[in-house]
Amino acid sequence: PPTCTTTPGPQCVITPTAGSVTIAKALTGETGTQAGIAEAGETLTYTITLSNTGGTAVTGYGVTDPLDANTSFVSADNGGVNAAGIVTWTGLTVPANGSLVLTVVANVNAPIAAGVTQIANLVYQTGTTPPACPSADPACVVIPTAGNVSILKALTGESMNSNGIAEPGESLTYTVTLTNTGGVDVTGYALSDVVPANTTFVSASDSGTVTAGIINWTGLTVPMQVGAVPGTKTVTVVVTVTNPIPAGVTQI
Numbered sequence: 001p002p003t004c005t006t007t008p009g010p011q012c013v014i015t016p017t018a019g020s021v022t023i024a025k026a027l028t029g030e031t032g033t034q035a036g037i038a039e040a041g042e043t044l045t046y047t048i049t050l051s052n053t054g055g056t057a058v059t060g061y062g063v064t065d066p067l068d069a070n071t072s073f074v075s076a077d078n079g080g081v082n083a084a085g086i087v088t089w090t091g092l093t094v095p096a097n098g099s100l101v102l103t104v105v106a107n108v109n110a111p112i113a114a115g116v117t118q119i120a121n122l123v124y125q126t127g128t129t130p131p132a133c134p135s136a137d138p139a140c141v142v143i144p145t146a147g148n149v150s151i152l153k154a155l156t157g158e159s160m161n162s163n164g165i166a167e168p169g170e171s172l173t174y175t176v177t178l179t180n181t182g183g184v185d186v187t188g189y190a191l192s193d194v195v196p197a198n199t200t201f202v203s204a205s206d207s208g209t210v211t212a213g214i215i216n217w218t219g220l221t222v223p224m225q226v227g228a229v230p231g232t233k234t235v236t237v238v239v240t241v242t243n244p245i246p247a248g249v250t251q252i
Helices: none
Strands: 021-030 043-052 058-066 071-076 081-083 086-094 099-108 118-122 140-144 149-158 171-180 186-194 199-204 209-211 214-222 231-241
Touching: 021 058, 021 140, 043 058, 043 086, 043 118, 058 118, 071 081, 071 086, 086 099, 149 186, 171 186, 171 214, 186 231, 199 209, 199 214, 214 231
Parallel strands: none
Antiparallel strands: 021 043, 043 099, 058 086, 071 099, 081 086, 118 140, 149 171, 171 231, 186 214, 199 231, 209 214
16 A cells, blocks of 8 residues: 555545644743843843644744843834733634744843832733643743842840940840842851940851951851741840940940
């Protein structure tokens, strides 16, 4: 018998299969300095690949791409149109046993709002149910935001009886809290703290060292925010108030 797929003839009937499109999305470009991390103000380029495993071209195909609320639209190819942060394509043709690639570009907000730990971006066929995102769905791309550390210092210990009053010869303990509201750990963090005038340095936690009246820490790690809970790292400093306190000194 003849082989229809290689030498079709009048005695062969070939019927193509229906088109079947799948969608995958990938982050393919960044202007920031940290790969795979969303940094304030950087430009992100996403590539959407529509793959047709069927034997018939799919025509009139629509795609919807709602941008993350912490980004702003820049551009889209192949006739993509942005409306209020939702990018749509209409009338697309995905060739039989082939693919069509779309590109959308967005800027990360600057600054990134505190507590925003990821930028999630998804895509789906217009008119269908959007996939969950974050998820393992190939139509969903999630990248963490860069670490965002703030510093707070407080007096947390006194060795004498008058709370909140610097007394001659007493020990004062200060706690410095580093708070990270970003989506990745901040490593190698360096911190400096000036020893207050009219005191002498006693100690510093976490291998803090003092040189010329300045306490320095290096190599600190401030963990990322998890859920609604920011990551924190604390260090402490102990100093002793000069005894006697010089005349005219009204505060430490």
